[in-house]
Amino acid sequence: MTDLEMSLFAAGGVFVVGVFGYNKWQEYRARKSVERAFANDHDDVLMRADGTPMSRHEPVLDLGVAPAGEGVVLEPSLGATGVADEAPDDVPPPAKLTLPGAAPDTPPAELAESLVDPLIDCLIPLALEAPARGDKLLPVLQKLRRVGNKPVHFIGLHVNGDWEPIVHGGVYTKLQAGVQMATRTTSLNELEYSELVSRLRPLADEIGAEPELPDMIEAVSEARNLHRFVAGHDAQLGVNLRSNGAPWAIGTLIGALENQGYDVRPDGRFAMPDGDGGVLYTLSTNVTLGADTTNKLTLLLDVPCVAPARDGFGKMIAGAKTLVQRLDATIVDDYDQPLVDEALAEINSQVQDFYQEMETADIPAGSTRALRLFS
Template sequence: MTDLQMTLFGAGGVFIAGVFSYNKWQEHKAKKSVERAFSNDHDDVLMRSGAGASAPAAPAAARHEPSFEAGDGASAGAGAGAAAQPCADPLDAPARSADMASPAAELATSLVDPLIDCLLPLALEAPVRGDKILPVLQTLRLVGNKPVHYIGLHVNGDWEPITHGGVYTQLQGGVQMASRTTALNELEYSELVTRLRGVADDIGAEPAIPDMIEVMAEARTLHRFVAGHDAQLGVNLHTNGAPWAISTLIGALEKQGFDLRPDGRYVMPDGDGAFLFSLSTNVTLAEETTARLTLLLDVPCVAPARDGFGAMVACARSLVGRLDATIVDDSNQALSDAALAEIAGQVLEFYQEMEAADIPAGSTRALRLFS
């Protein structure tokens, strides 16, 4: 080996080590950012007792949650609007405690959620009927691919989704700040502000618009968390002999408990109207045979109590006997019981991370973010 080759090999080693170190530093920095942003001590506005209670003091670097407090999120600048009027707590009724939350109040909390939504208070000039304002609110239900929801403070003291026949003294809107694909961006937020002011004028309300810079920072942080936990696990079955006929497979999959959806997907029902995992034949509808099946688990969308990965592996093992197949990885290498057990441990750690971020897998929050 010549001196030049030795020099090039040495330089290459230094470069690779530098890239590895830089990537680890970036990973550590991103993890710390998410831990700070999604710590468990956030102030859940919709569940706080005492209307108008001031938010606890927080360090300058802490996540700033838009809230119902007067003036919160209404600082001067791009997108700033009138100061927010204090909104009553959804459960702030004299005889009501957190343990007595009505179904309507719980649904309201899931629709307008301070952890994943940018809150948009709408101060009303006078009580309004749901029948009157619903047609107007329906005109602003989506910005980009981010849903916009509304709840109202009913005259009975409950926050609830706005319905026909209800009478409301205060309104609260919320736009989801991130989805599986993107974060709420400046263009979408500007469109939201413009359209929201038009809606507010039509229903006789005054909107409090949070500062755009703060909202964009929160949206990007939330999307980083979503992107970092957008995990799908696949387990493959490969035939030990000739390819399977699709017509034969249908019967075997139905006996295994799979449902065939209108979109052509095979799914394993969870018993509550949703499904645990899906199955792909890895071929187009025009094909008559396949040599490989893939079971796929959308990890953040299945609650740990469902044990989606365990159920998927059990299903794969059952199909091995029915179809004379082998469980393999994406490289067609057989997956041992030890390898599957190791993956199960990683899934458990994943669930613990989501729980620590206050976005448990399979929860309403998770389903909204990862839909």
């Protein structure tokens, strides 16, 4: 059999499988539609999260007759859920939710954009058949947390009109999914997109939603463009400390580093905290956990993950110079050549240019957006 015949045979097989799968999908959708039509367990948005009923208010049409002594004409109004506006206490307030790197008082709308970001996520709107509570949505949506190595997040349009992370106690009229288009290693590809679609559709049926899927070719192309930027700005900048004499004893070294403010990690690396729960830079002893001595330390700055205002490079060099005095060491590059102040100043200038490039691309170093892409 020739290569052409083999190719045609394979293409025919893929086509047959595709048609079979499409027919099965249509059967599945039809069955789910019938089940929903006759189901008696529809989500009741007039129930509180704890199961107690809310007070119901029927819509009232005002005919324009103002109270005595007033000239105000009230227009008829329906609440966002399609039922009359409820008293403020009738809709439970959404639970507080924070994200890594976000301030505790970050507004829900800002948190929502951090989760489903139009710049770095492939967005998929989901139209709900009826308003739904977060208590019912969350267990279903948590079934789809990632495709491949790309995280998937969901946000909801609350009945108060704001987009927010979906939480218990919230009532939502629309949803939006977002799958991250790139990571440090890869971009969203055709296989991952197909996995997303095949898993999202039954999930959407389960919550009574209809996804608006973007074109796969366009989504994958956009993902590749984003990954090119990530790959071009995936900079980790390191300097080394070389012992001028005998190797350092690991036990003594660990105590000295802890006294200088480093946090010890389980993998044997050390991290210099930034004071707000993040990391400025890390330090490695360049030996295994069971080693007794080392004659070289490496300080490493993950440049896109540290905001310029924190001066990660400046503080890393300052920390290295402090260790030089305490340990009798020399600052060297990866080729064991000494790094003098002039060379370090030139590197710092390049770091500032790097930060400006990221700012121009609207992905500032150290931002939530950058931390997601370069995590």
